[in-house]
Amino acid sequence: MVRLERVRKSYGRGPDAIRAADEVTLAVRPGEFVVITGPSGSGKTTLLNLIGGMTRPDAGTILVAGHDLASLSDAALSLLRGQSIGFVFQFSSMLPTLTALENTRLPLMLQGLDDETAGRALLDKVGLGGREHAYAHELSAGQQRRVGLARALDAGPKLLLCDEPTGDLDPETEAAIMDLLVAANHNGATVVMTTHNQGLRAYGSRALNISMGRVQDV
């Protein structure tokens, strides 16, 4: 599903440059649930954004669902993100001007498709049935994350990229979110999740560690 070959990505130049991805070589098979742990600033977010085609590497090759991301045009890359990849962010990612339901429906709407019923079902699934018309400021941090997760699942992605999806959440909400990710994985989505919480490794089928931009098996 995902293959990275000697991928490098740095921020800044010269001796002060920060290597967020340092010769990363990684393969994720379809249906895997990979948990990548590492401290803050170790390159977790950059790694997920490289896989999702959200930023270009300085060097190396990234293949997602058989596509070499470097060879894709912006439109093709956008289509790949829209159809095959779902992002779950470490912050509340709701668009503040849209309701929970509209946020959830947006990925499909961007493809010219729309299914309100599916959007409602997704919100039901993440425990937000009845809050369809709530805006971000009317929801708790945990509820906003759940909307983000529902939205990531809207287009039925093959790959879920989750960046600290439970950061700053209480243990109960954390467990609920993790259960939803596991369910998505059981339904066929490949999941790559980063976290600084080593206790979440148990949810994955494989655990990796990242430090100073280098990825290692645990």
Place this chain on the structure above:
Amino acid sequence: MSISALSLVLSRDLKRRPARNLLLGLCVAAVTGMQVAAALLDAASRRGLELGLARMGADLVAVPRGLSDELTHSYMTGEAALFYMDAAVEQKIAALPFVDRTSPQVYIKSLSGASCCSAWNIFLIGFDPATDFTVRPWLTAHRETPLGPDDVLVGAAIASEPGTNIKFYGRQFRIAGTLDATGTGLDTTVFIPIRAAYLMAKESPVKAVKPLDLPESKVSAVMIKLKPKSAGGSPAYRAAYELEMRFPEISVIQPEDFMVRVQKNLAATLGTLRSASYAVWPVTALLIGLVFGMAANERRREIGLLRAMGATRGFVFRMIIGGALIVCGAGAAAGMAAAAGLTSAFSRLIALKLEVPFYWPGMGDLAAILGAACALALLTGGLAALVPAISASRMEPYEAIRRGE
């Protein structure tokens, strides 16, 4: 593709900052309104002038020496011009070889606050139905029906219906017809057969509150039709010059004199409106660019999120340009409606104050004016938002999210 997503995101974003968008819209409305008002005023006065000149129907008009401005003022405003000259001058003019036809007119003003006049302070023009070639052709109906001795014709702005009676200086007249509208002062004028006008003056010491001093030996103006080879351009100028040389007691008015006067009267107003809009226009464009640039900056994280969900660069570009176009379009529509509404509501006042004819332009001209103003507003909005739109659409999604945090 993704039109519904674009319209959803766009409409909600516009609602997010109503005060900001309202302010921008008002700026665009002010600029567009001034442009449209200037263009409408220009077009309306030109159309009014065209109709007025066509109505005048004469190649030249002879008036007492030095009083040509008074007549042009009357034609534009409908305020009566009161001057007279020896009626014999008409015969002298008619005898010239380059003159085809002549017809005399006398100018009278109805009394103010007098029971002997149905309408007060009205410009009354006495014309000779037997020789007239300038008034009757403009009747809206029944052009060929002969006029009775006390039948009068009224301008389009006079509300009385044909068949009703009207009284001036105690003499009863019957309205026999209404003339086509011109947008000039002639629309508020009453045309009386010249014989009836002289009779009215003769009877006025008995019938009217105040006598009208109008001896039959006097006329106010002589309408002149030149022979075809002398009409128009240089030959008409030469004819006018010759008339003034031969008869020192007259001044000769040519249609161009009306045009010059209208242009002079309009110049200051149009100049002010256009200068103000030209001054505000770049400021508005700059403001739109700055505001949409700031908005794109504020929304970097959202733009990054949209890109993560599959939005293309084109979507982001359209989202920002679309916002600017909607604000500018709405502002332009408001400005156009305000300009058209105010110009229409105050057209009579504008015509009187500026001493210009005002005849609402035809649908084609109106559509061209509004279309051009709208296009200019949209072009300004689109161009002003171009830099923020390009810059936002080119940002890497991850970079946009990181910078927007």
